[in-house]
Amino acid sequence: MSTFETILYEKKNGTAYVTLNRPKALNAYNIKMRNEMYQVLGAVRDDPDVRVIIFSGAGDKAFCAGADLTEFLTAPSPVIARQVRFERDVWSRFLGVEKPIIAAMHGYVLGDGIEIAGCCDIRIASDDVQFGTPEMGLGIITAAGGSQTVPRIINRSHALDVLITGRWVKAEEALKMKLVNKIVTRDELMPIAEQIANRIKSFDPVAVNLVKQAVTRGMNMTLSQGLELEATLAGRLSAS
Numbered sequence: 001m002s003t004f005e006t007i008l009y010e011k012k013n014g015t016a017y018v019t020l021n022r023p024k025a026l027n028a029y030n031i032k033m034r035n036e037m038y039q040v041l042g043a044v045r046d047d048p049d050v051r052v053i054i055f056s057g058a059g060d061k062a063f064c065a066g067a068d069l070t071e072f073l074t075a076p077s078p079v080i081a082r083q084v085r086f087e088r089d090v091w092s093r094f095l096g097v098e099k100p101i102i103a104a105m106h107g108y109v110l111g112d113g114i115e116i117a118g119c120c121d122i123r124i125a126s127d128d129v130q131f132g133t134p135e136m137g138l139g140i141i142t143a144a145g146g147s148q149t150v151p152r153i154i155n156r157s158h159a160l161d162v163l164i165t166g167r168w169v170k171a172e173e174a175l176k177m178k179l180v181n182k183i184v185t186r187d188e189l190m191p192i193a194e195q196i197a198n199r200i201k202s203f204d205p206v207a208v209n210l211v212k213q214a215v216t217r218g219m220n221m222t223l224s225q226g227l228e229l230e231a232t233l234a235g236r237l238s239a240s
């Protein structure tokens with residue numbers, strides 16, 4: 001296991017476990033976590049032993065309670081500009097991981113927490129989950145990709161309902177909106193995430209990664225471009 005200051009990273013039988021690890025601050029996303037996330041995402045992307053990734057949060061109360069409010073708006077503007085550029089790199093690195101990523105969420109999933117989930121491929125949550133975007137109340141917008149990923153996962157009107165009103169969305173409603181694929185009990189959360197990971201690992205990793213690529217890249221294309229992409233990727237698979 002590699003222990004960063006804010007993230008636990010463990011690799012077991014082809015699964016990478018990435019655990020946000022600031023439980024006393026409800027796993028709030030701070031600058032240190034952002035920097036470590038960048039390193040971890042590079043590791044899972046490049047390590048051929050990693051086939052599937054599971055993201056979760058340490059502690060009883062939260063997957064992630066959003067941006068760390070103690071750092072909120074503390075940097076001078078040139079630093080902010082640099083930070084914005086770097087954050088874009090983190091989120092594009094996240095979205096660029098070709099391997100499947102599962103989010104196993106519990107408790108509070110706020111702000112950046114939703115945005116982390118939005119970069120994952122399969123989202124499961126325990127029945128105590130509560131989603132929310134406090135950004136509006138802070139006079140900011142979801143800027144870690146959420147304004148783009150969330151409407152691509154659920155529909156535009158549900159996304160705006162969540163992002164603009166900042167209201168709490170609990171398990172049952174999150175499932176109805178398709179913000180999560182599955183709701184389970186707290187005890188089942190990791191075992192079910194692992195079950196999904198094991199099933200994925202039983203298949204050819206190249207085929208799995210190509211399907212992810214076909215779907216995620218294809219969603220930003222016209223149908224005919226998407227079909228061309230699919231044919232190219234299928235050809236690449238048969239060639240390999």
Ligand code: COA
Binds near residue numbers: 025069070108133135
């Ligand atoms: N940044 C920094 N610290 C945070 C945090 C955040 N986003 N969210 C929670 N914490 C800290 C609290 O300050 C508290 O620390 P303390 O024990 O040293 O006082 C600890 O985590 C526990 O939080 P607490 O507020 O006592 O838990 P709660 O169950 O009463 O309330 C929340 C939970 C999530 C409703 C509440 O913590 C909250 O509203 N957090 C801020 C959410 C937010 O606005 N995020 C930014 C999104 S952009």
